[in-house]
Amino acid sequence: MTVKEENKRKEDFYRKTKILGVVGCVDCTHISIQCPKTEAKYLYKNNIGIYSINALIICDANLVVRYVDAIHPGENEDSFVWEIIAANEYFKSMYDSGKRHFWLIGDLGF
Template sequence: MEIRGFPDIIGCIDCTHIAIVAPKAEDLEMPGVIFYCRKQYYSLNVQIVCNAKLQILNINARFPGSVHDSAIWQASLVRRHLANEFSENRQQMTYLLGDSGYPLEPWLLTPIANPAINNEREYNRRHKLIRNVIERTNGVLKQRFRSCLKHRTLHYPSERAAKIIYSAAILHNLCIENGNNENVDEDVDVAERNVLRQGRNMRNRIVGNYC
């Protein structure tokens, strides 16, 4: 599959936090503190790979919220599979796109940190446009199954919460296959719309008056 000049792309990858109740602190193997994420709530850090149709190709909901995206990727079976494919056939160009939180690898392309020429800037522009699909996928999944939204919180132990997330991903794919989208990705909270609008107004004021 080719998208915006990127040949043989499989899809895009990113992690998203899904809130859970605070686990028991006395659990020696998985103490509650490791589920406390940088966004200051308890969560599972869920790795998702999706395609251009917003279908979830792979999902991993096993890791606590404090684990970094790149660490989840390093332990991923998807990474192992793509690395093996590359070692067996170095001419094969299948790969994923990920943000700058991931390491650059032949099977995982990331943005160029400091683009110096137009071609590099164009690469980054297209990379960002394509990668938007994973953010939309995460948003649609959470709007479709609102128990996955931050303010809803999954009130279950982490193992059961992970199973609920996997089930939601399967049902999400079935909805897409059956054409049941109904603009679910556009159904955002009114307050969030207002904050976004106000943010744009403030940014435009700075650009107009000070830049």
């Protein structure tokens, strides 16, 4: 994200929510799939017993999808998916480099 893009996203969120520094919202959703043809098909069964992929999505204030990671089997919790994706590393590196007021909004699953 360029500085200009970051500032635009923050402005859009602030106009809609009055929360400073937010650049996106994050959540996971389960996408139903057919039973995989693999020995590890049990990994794809989610907590309600259907086969799925747990897709993590980040969107901006205008509901434009800015990031998708849809490769994790349905049994994985949202917090686990967040811990192993590239977006998490990106946000950690921004924080470690001194960047503040640069937030994602997520639910308790994160």
